[in-house]
Amino acid sequence: MRFSKMLIPTLREIPADAEAISHILMVRAGYVRQLAAGLYIYLPLGLSIMRKITRILRDEMDAIGAQEIALPALHPAEIWQETGRWSVIGEEMFRLKDRTGRDMCLGMTHEEIMTWLAQKEIRSYRDLPQVWYQIQTKLRDEARPKSGVLRTREFLMKDSYSFDADEEGLEKNYQLHADAYHKIFSRCGLNFYMVQSDPGMMGGAVSHEFMAPSPSGEDEIVLCDSCGYAANVELALSNPKKIERKDWAFEEVHTPEKRTVAEVSNFLKINPEYFLKSLLLISEKGPVLAVVRGDQEMHEKKMNRIIGAHRPAQKQEVKDVLGVEAGFIGPMNQKIRIVADISLQEGVYASGANKQHYHAKGIRPGKDFTAEWHDITIAKEGDLCAGCNAPIRIEKVIEIGNIFKLGTKYSVPLNAFYLDEKGQEIPLIMGSYGIGPARIAAAAIEQNHDKDGIIWPKSIAPFDVVILPLNMNDAKTVETAETLYNDLNGKGLDVLLDDRDERAGVKFKDADLIGIPVQIVIGEKNLKDGLVEIKDRKTKEIQKVKVEEIVEKL
């Protein structure tokens, strides 16, 4: 491809509305343009990246026996009503009516439609297993699109679905996908982890996410370097730092105007980890008191799984429900539901005394109050691994893929059954597996860039090599460039020839920005000795090579 014939609108300056590195670089280097919030146009370079990525996806999916099909993006509501998700999913689903007034929606995922197809076409155990996939556009009315291509309202997804006769078959397909995903992300040149995750609205029991470390990521994962434990913080287990057991007797202490853990901790000269932090929540079924250790934070999602939707109580509600001002509440003698963090079953603590301007010391969980014990805290740096007690790490990550064991969550409501050897109707056992190619691209940039621009992994770069003839007015330079361009193209390489009549500086800057892994620099001086330079974008190493040896050096 000739640079002069290709739409590569590079920008000298950082776009005002971009903050994430991948976003800045994709826009600056001319890969994408934004149409509206969460809607992106892929320019030729951007599309090229997506093609390279989806080629790898198809390659590895085909390798595990998955079959590519294509489903509509526009769905009738009925199918979604049958699984219940029409009402479970809120505003995130684009809904519309057709001309006859029939409810429709735009596909945000395709479990329903794939299961519908399976219900139609799979009859017998002899048909199983089946794995179907597609690479198709998903539409979600995201509350907050962000970070460029990382969270958009319309995006490409490779989604596959497995149908098995039993759990054993599912386990096999799940494992095949996990392996394929490892290969895919490795081939794309990414650093990533496979971590335990929360199935969320997808349902099902087991799920894992593939996470690429990046400061622009929206998720956090817990990692244990010692035993290899890796999980999304949404469900990660960890033990708070051990503390010594105090032998305080129960007593009430006057703590005038001291309300927060920090204030009381300072006032009483007791470290925060010896406090019980009580938070009043208002759930749909009434007030709930959540109790965590003073140095810990409650995790909304973990709590959500236990008590359902809830919100923090307002100051007045605290007084109305518990009879004492916020700041002095404690779990003792409460009539309402109490959910306490599981780490608090042991020990002796201080807390609000349920009395204005008083706190209590020497509280013994189990004796002075009872509670439902659950893991409700956010794992944090410095906590100990729940498995092996080594200190854990937390990393920010981009979710680039996920795999779910769905079981019969969709097959039962949609009547997707097969007949086994005995002629019995058995629901199909399903799994679903997703990868976002745009997130792969963004993660690749996040993980591979420098101050000059993108440094693409070779496997997904839009071109293998860029030729930079530095002076287009020098006949020898141009001739050499053209010859090389033809030769390398002939070898099957994707070559970009910067044939613009621009100064050398402009070409260097653009080449670095765009991030093609190899640059061939053709300058007059070297050419007098029959040499050109091969420059590595990543290491910046330059080797001078005889013109006729270029092809074999690449």
Add this chain to the structure above:
RNA sequence: CGGGGCGUAGCGCAGUCUGGUUUAGCGCACCUGCCUUGGGCGCAGGGGGUCGGAGGUUCGAAUCCUCUCGCCCCGACCA
């Protein structure tokens, strides 16, 4: 949806607080010519704006007021 920020030329910005010497300006990009050719050259000339939109206040509005639309960030939410 709550909080914050921002909309002025293709891009990045100043001007807005304190309305009028600004005919709305600067850098880059763009067009013409010359020059130059190894890291976003140099010189000269030039084109491009309903100041997001609507309404209002005023002799006078990019600037003040009201409404509205859009984008970004934090949070809530999130297959």
